[in-house]
């Protein structure tokens with residue numbers, strides 16, 4: 001056989017591999033409004049940069065008709081390429097091949113790719129479209145799923161991992177995204193562990209895919225999804241944007257992106273946006289967009305735990321992770337969902353050398369039977385743990401209310417924050433004035449001839465003492481009381497000053513790892 005014949009043979013294999021589950025099935029997917037698996041990859045990566053690996057690999061099962069077919073590639077297209085000229089590893093499940101189900105070879109392919117990404121320090125991107133563990137392969141398919149989970153966990157904290165869910169993501173397929181750093185769901189996609197048929201059999205209840213695990217549910221209620229997008233195209237451009245803020249691995253700094261926005265730009269509109277009366281709400285996102293370069297803020301978990309806001313921005317070109325209470329939603333109270341959202345984000349930033357800027361305006365942790373029974377103690381503890389554990393530069397700005405445990409939790413000096421700023425409107429106290437007066441003067445108020453007059457007097461006294469940043473600054477818990485209009489500049493200066501921070505976590509006693517409250 002000459003070279004030409006040999007290459008023809010390669011091409012025959014190649015064509016079969018590219019065909020996936022066949023032209024009919026590709027067409028069916030297209031009619032559902034879904035992109036072809038290879039188009040997804042090509043649209044995400046820089047042009048012509050994709051190099052595919054293991055496109056010949058196939059299953060070795062012989063049960064339930066699998067002895068009669070060979071799907072080269074085994075239902076997942078995997079390889080590497082570049083995004084903005086930076087190396088990334090990528091795999092994309094092909095629903096046309098046995099519903100994108102995860103067989104032994106499929107799982108091993110993904111796991112090996114993630115291992116290569118870890119070894120080379122490059123981000124992992126997974127495009128999910130799968131019916132879960134491949135039923136025909138039995139335990140071998142479960143092993144394939146387990147191998148993916150294992151490598152996701154090993155990669156965690158070493159390279160960023162981003163999952164995009166573009167179709168069904170069922171059973172075992174759902175746990176891989178859940179182990180990654182960010183989950184982006186296209187609006188029409190859905191994720192579940194047990195499907196509607198199992199729910200019906202177990203509980204006698206009828207549910208649709210959307211009700212069970214549609215993108216809206218996961219973005220707002222379960223918190224599984226960090227982002228939701230209208231369509232596949234916008235999900236792919238979101239991956240590119242998200243990566244632009246992140247380093248390729250935990251040994252690198254995030255890329256610095258030059259900006260025309262002057263670091264000493266005053267924020268005079270702040271006086272209009274933030275009321276001095278701490279009970280009047282404002283939208284903290286307006287403040288964030290004034291602080292960051294060009295007002296460009298990528299919010300994470302926008303629809304989940306909405307009394308807190310987290311996300312990425314840049315200040316003077318440096319990536320920062322911003323964590324803020326949102327006074328426009330429940331006065332910025334920290335509830336269970338907000339706790340989970342903040343803690344997870346802080347831990348991500350800490351893993352990948354991203355400084356954390358915390359903006360505080362919160363009346364405290366959310367009161368109530370539901371919250372206590374749901375474990376606000378356990379979930380709130382995650383926030384304390386995450387801040388205390390983080391060794392990246394931590395800058396906190398107390399904007400207005402910072403009461404009680406929530407003051408401590410939100411990046412206080414006590415938990416190891418590096419520089420703590422306050423606006424003149426800051427109020428740091430064990431609790432808000434009204435509650436404090438009622439507890440301190442319960443008996444006096446009950447007996448007073450004019451309780452309202454007494455309450456007014458005591459409130460004024462309390463405000464004089466605590467409803468300002470100066471007691472905290474006198475005691476050294478606040479480093480600087482700043483003009484709100486200079487916030488961007490002041491944070492930038494602190495970032496510059498902390499750039500060379502090297503902190504060994506105080507718990508230098510050798511240990512395997514801590515026991516984060518989960």
Ligand code: HXC
Nearest residue numbers: 098099101130131132133134135136168170171172173195
């Ligand atoms: C093998 C599968 C499959 C699977 C789908 N297919 N899921 N093959 N193993 N897990 C095949 C179908 O037989 C069908 O083949 C093709 O994929 C397309 O599936 P359809 O049902 O026609 O598509 P659609 O109507 O769009 O529904 C998609 C779906 C549904 C919602 C994903 O297929 C489904 O419910 N699948 C099972 C989901 C599930 O329960 N997975 C959990 C598996 S257990 P043909 O040849 O007809 O085109 C698991 C381990 C649990 O993952 C671990 C928990 C952590």
